Amino acid sequence: MTVSNVINGNRQFVGEETRRRVIQTIERLNYRVLSSGRNLRLGRRQSIGVIIVDEQSDFMSHPYISRMVSGLCGVLNANGYSMVVQGIHPDEFASTFAMRRAEVDAFCVRLHGQEESRARMLESLQKLQEPIALVQETLPHSGDNRCVVRQDDYGGALLMADHLAARGIRTLHVVLPRFRGPMVGARLRGLEDGFRAAGRSVEITPITCDPNTFSTVYDTVQKHLGSGPLPDAFLGMNDELAIGALRALQDRGFSVPDKVRVAGFNGFNPAVYTKPSLTTIVSPAREVGAAVGETLLARLEQGVFRQQELVLPVAFRKGDST
Amino acid sequence: MTVSNVINGNRQFVGEETRRRVIQTIERLNYRVLSSGRNLRLGRRQSIGVIIVDEQSDFMSHPYISRMVSGLCGVLNANGYSMVVQGIHPDEFASTFAMRRAEVDAFCVRLHGQEESRARMLESLQKLQEPIALVQETLPHSGDNRCVVRQDDYGGALLMADHLAARGIRTLHVVLPRFRGPMVGARLRGLEDGFRAAGRSVEITPITCDPNTFSTVYDTVQKHLGSGPLPDAFLGMNDELAIGALRALQDRGFSVPDKVRVAGFNGFNPAVYTKPSLTTIVSPAREVGAAVGETLLARLEQGVFRQQELVLPVAFRKGDST
DNA sequence: CTGTTAGCGCGTTCAG
DNA sequence: CTGAACGCGCTAACAG
Secondary structure (H helix, E strand, C coil): CHHHHHHCCCHHHCCHHHHHHHHHHHHHHCCCEEHHHHHHHHCCCCEEEEEEECCCCCHHHCHHHHHHHHHHHHHHHHCCCEEEEEEECHHHCCCCHHHCEECCCEEEEECCCCHHHHHHHHHHHHCCCCCEEEECCCCCCCCCCEEEEEECHHHHHHHHHHHHHHCCCCEEEEEEECCCCCCHHHHHHHHHHHHHHCCCCCEEEEEEECCCCHHHHHHHHHHHHHCCCCCCEEEECCHHHHHHHHHHHHHCCCCCCCCCEEECCECCCHHHHCCCCCEEEECCHHHHHHHHHHHHHHHHHHCCCCCCEEEECCEEECCCCC | CHHHHHHCCCHHHCCHHHHHHHHHHHHHHCCCEEHHHHHHHHCCCCEEEEEEECCCCCHHHCHHHHHHHHHHHHHHHHCCCEEEEEEECHHHCCCCHHHCEECCCEEEEECCCCHHHHHHHHHHHHHCCCCEEEECCCCCCCCCCEEEEEECHHHHHHHHHHHHHHCCCCEEEEEEECCCCCCHHHHHHHHHHHHHHCCCCCEEEEEEECCCCHHHHHHHHHHHHCCCCCCCEEEECCHHHHHHHHHHHHHCCCCCCCCCEEECCECCCHHHHCCCCCEEEECCHHHHHHHHHHHHHHHHHHCCCCCCEEEECCEEECCCCC
16 A cells, blocks of 8 residues: 555655665566556546558558547646557447457547548447547537547638639639548538638539559549540549659649649648649648547546637648749 | 347357357347457457657658558558557657557657667667567567567669669669668668679769758759759659659759659659659568568567568569669 | 356555 | 445356
């Protein structure tokens, strides 16, 4: 008991001399608290589960995910919580052991796929009766034991529309991933509203392609170029898509930004690697992760989510591609 | 007890009818095993700690790390282990709670910094008396309770040297990060040996710069270009460095690969985004992570590391930049 | 095949 | 200020 008091800093209960001896002995024996014992006694796990749903096994390499996880990890560790990460294929969601074992106090979840499938996964998750923070999600927030942390994609699209409208863009080809993330809708709406607010009309044409490989995007845009007139600009729903389009255009001999403009979304490293550098909307991915951590920790402490939705601002970054 | 037997699949001890009732009740009650109880009883944690030492808080965004973690996570989860991730600043290594709490069965560690500092961190870690797998490490393997999993950087450099020698490169500027990773030495040696084996002499000049920002690399190489004759080729110790050099060269009006060649190391996405695409050595980062998982799991099961060092092959990938 | 007993390491409670 | 008793949820061992 005295050892426990020393470790947990209950100085009131321990004499200074005893304290010294205990610390010395802990050092000598390399003693560490066994989490399972403490957690069993205390009825908590002192850890947060991070669930990333993705079809690829390389779920951690998406720039958004890795930054979000970094931000979350920093906040959790600074507060004595550990972070348990799991990448799950959508088809295996229900059978994963995160669902069968109680080992975390709350979840940070990044869903993936069509709305119907996301809703199904969320429902399974809710059954666990643990607080859930959803990242970049648009599902209606019905439950009172969950919240959403996302960035202002609609606002970002407004900024982008403003910029493009000012440059006289009237025809815009938007390059979309095959699985439209939940925030794509917000961006598309923001684009239209932004042009309208600027008093310009715009004709938006979607180009859908599998984002997972650069060459697929490249080929899709190349093929697309042969099938109609060149638009005033291409906008990728993320930087990878925009870069694929950029390279396809350049290889066809269209000078960017003189002949056609290109812009992206997310603002991660590759956007500055290109020539010309990419105009883009910078995602506060790390801040989103940090906000998830703070929200979850507050929820655990206070027993209730203070707000059901947290929206972080994005920033417009002008490159040379527009 | 019967419930426990049902959950753990000890069918021999449970009647079919009872089994059905138990499963049904588990379903109805949303019952899940509490890991802390089970682990306390069983004397294990059923989880692996991943420690990434980095000065940046955004430790997960390095392409090598994120891929390695993805690969590791897949293997662990498939075997019922969870993955506890922690990013640690080198200065805070000793005080981090991973060192004060026993909550994992083994560690996967990615050290960072000068050799002396890495050795110190490793020593603290060893005190924990738990199996350790070191990623991309060159420290001498003294302990019998640890192993190293790395890629064949020396062999990769041989391949690169071969390629460059065949193109008649005689002067080579190597762009290095400020903190030389442990594998940089192997690459440098491989380069020299490779040229020697090809019967060509080469003059290697190191250029050191902070890799964390694209603009720093860009500026460093730009400045360097003014201070001497143009070499036959630039080689970045990773793709980011190579791309920085590539762009600096292009903006100075030097055509790549006609006037000067450029190559990198690691082979992650941005290497194919550039124009011209980058010749590089492809890292098996995900395979390294998977191998760490398998090695650690085998160690836990068999009580001993089968081998102290695991070296995975790399691949040469020709781009248009050479 | 089913249920009882015991103890894993910890921290709360309370007696000394 | 120190330590003894107890029980958190789980499963190995064993009794019925």
